[in-house]
Amino acid sequence: MLDRVEARLLVVDDEPNIRELLSASLRLSGFxxxxxxxxxxxxxxxxxxRPDLVVLDVMLPDMDGFAVAGRLREMSGQMPVLFLTARDGTDDKVAGLRVADDYVTKPFSLEEVLARIRAVLRRTRGDLDLPARLQVGDLELDEEAHQVWRSGVPVRLSPTEFKLLHYFMVNSGRVLSKAQILDHVWNYDFGGDAGVVESYVSYLRRKVDTAEPRLIHTLRGVGYVLRPPHSD
Amino acid sequence: MLDRVEARLLVVDDEPNIRELLSASLRLSGFxxxxxxxxxxxxxxxxxxRPDLVVLDVMLPDMDGFAVAGRLREMSGQMPVLFLTARDGTDDKVAGLRVADDYVTKPFSLEEVLARIRAVLRRTRGDLDLPARLQVGDLELDEEAHQVWRSGVPVRLSPTEFKLLHYFMVNSGRVLSKAQILDHVWNYDFGGDAGVVESYVSYLRRKVDTAEPRLIHTLRGVGYVLRPPHSD
DNA sequence: GGAAATGTTCAGCTTCGGCTGAGCTTCGTT
DNA sequence: AACGAAGCTCAGCCGAAGCTGAACATTTCC
Structure with missing residues (x-):
């Protein structure tokens, strides 16, 4: 995941915090x-x-995000765009963009943005380096179908549970601190403490990790790991 | 590890003690x-x-560490930053910056800071001089997975045991005094005496050094060495 | 508008790791 | 061989970290 340039991205946003947040964490993910x-x-x-994809805030100081997208496409046939929009659906333009490409509402979680970026790249480049289906041990997760199986048996997960498991699977074998999990899986404006992570790990275990061998391990004072069965 | 300049660092902190502590020990580590x-x-x-990495306290007298990071990045495309933050998570700015790169909470141990610096450099420079997996004799340690094997058999270590072993392995073949170990592995505000080092060396031996040939050796009145089997 | 699902906090409980101190062993010196 | 210093190990205490069920809040979906 980390050692290769997955793609070249252009991030456009006038808020410095968002810009920093996105650029730093996208770089960490290998873009x-x-x-x-x-x-x-x-x-x-x-x-x-000549980016492979543009992450574009809809509200820019000088021009409308849609105008930018239009001119980008004039420039280069079909330039994939992921829009960032405010949560309130009052903006009627949003209706139109639903069709166009893909969009994420603010405040987003990094997991959300990464998942969408990968999805768009998969579609536009037929990129198989970015598989839609993850597998660790006898756990399987299908991003597109938004579904999870344990030992072939489908499991129903809530959105947050799904995002958490996804994050674990993408980083399987790597220790993740609670703070790290909070920062990636929860929206960036989430104010609460890491206790909520404990709760959700607990839920996840109950739903997908009841049988031996256990896949989700607690490393006291450090964090959690999702570890494939053979390597422990 | 010592004979080469690993990288150029800029350390920014207004507390003279921290500044001195960091700069002295980072220099000793070859930076x-x-x-x-x-x-x-x-x-x-x-x-x-033009440093390769900046170690940056979040609380500075004149401006916010966040702002500094932003302006550093404006200046030079992507300048990696390691933040130092206070332990209490009450600072709401922290929520945003945690994501940005990497951070260490005060009071830290030097081992922690060094490990993070190496991790960031590894990512940003693809630097393979700084491997994520250490090996001495048939002892193996994986930083990312936070896991240790002896003769291929996984061993469970507590956080402190892990940090101690890591310190030994990074300095394998070099004699380490108890004072030195205390200074590197324990937080800088630790008040206790060197007895605790003896305890932890004892724990470590029991967990990873029961079989011949022994790797951890006591040099009475001097300290300890982790020595690979052939070279003694 | 109401029911169901999901998200968040909290408190009680359990487990585990960190540290200390005491008693024992080993080592080196005389 | 005897002594003291240094090192080893263990039991036990304490507090921190983690787990989970339940209450409460919020959102979603009919």
């Missing part, structure tokens, strides 16, 4: 990232670096 | 270190020396 603060810069950089 | 006391100086020096 090459360039950032722009407004539409003008976005066009400039896009021309220069 | 080239420049220090700054506030954000203004940090920007100045960063421009001049």
């Amino acid at each position: 090459e990232v360039v950032t722009a603060v407004d539409g003008r810069e976005a066009m400039q950089f896009a021309e220069r670096i | 080239e270190v420049v220090t700054a006391v506030d954000g203004r100086e940090a920007m100045q020096f960063a421009e001049r020396i």
Whole structure:
């Protein structure tokens, strides 16, 4: 996951915090990232670096995100775009963009953004390096179908449970601290403490990790790991 | 580990004790270190020396560590940052920055800081001089998985045992005094005496060094060494 | 608008790791 | 061989970390 450049991304947002948050964590996930603060810069950089995908805030100081998307597409046939929008659905333009590509509402969780980016790249590049189906031990997770099996038996998970398990599976074999989990799986504006992670790990265990050998391990004082059965 | 400049670091903290502690021990570990006391100086020096990584206290007298990080990145595309933060998670700014790169909470142990610095450099430079998996004799330690094997058999270690073994392995073949071990493996505010080191060496031996040939040796009146089997 | 599902907090309980101190062993010196 | 210093190990205490059930809040979906 980390050692390879998965794709080149252009991140466009005028809020520095969001820009930093996205660019840093996308880099950590192996993407090459360039950032722009407004539409003008976005066009400039896009021309220069020819990104595989653009992450684009709908509200920009100088021009409308849709206008930017339009001009990006004029420039290069079909440039995939992932829009970032405010949560309140009052904006009627949002209806239109539902169709266009894909979008994520603010405040988002990093897991959400990463999942969408991978989905878009999978579609537009037929990229099989980014498999839609994850497997660890006898646990299987299908991103597109949004479904999980343990030993072939389907398991019903709530959205948060699903995101948490997904995060575990993408990082299987790697220790994840509660803070790290909180930062990736929960929305970036979540104010609560890490206790909620404990709760959800508990739920997850109950639903997918009741049988031996156990896959989710607690490392006291460190965090959690999802470990495939043979390697422990 | 010692004979080569691993990387150039900029350490930014207004507390002289922390600054000295870090810069001295980072130099001993082979890094080239420049220090700054506030954000203004940090920007100045960063421009001049182009560090490979910045160790940055979140609370600075003149500006927010976050702001400094932002301006550092503006200056040089992607400048990796390791944040130092206070333990209490009540600071709401922390929520955002946790994600950004990596962070260590005060009071830290030097082992912790060094491990994080190496991890960040490994990621950002694809640096394979700094392997994630250590090996001495038939002892293996995986930092990411936070796991240890002896002769291929997994061993469960507590966090402190793990840090101690890690310190031994990074310094294998080198004699380490109890004071040195205390300074590196325990938090800098630890008040206790060196007896605790004896205890933990004892625990470690029981868990990973029961079989011949023994790897952990006592040098009476001097300290301990982890020595690979052939070279003694 | 109401029911069901999901998300979050909290408190009681359990488990585990960190540390200490005491008693014992080993080592080196005379 | 005898002594003291250094090191080893163990039992036990304490507090921190983690688990889970239940209460409460919020959202979603009919």
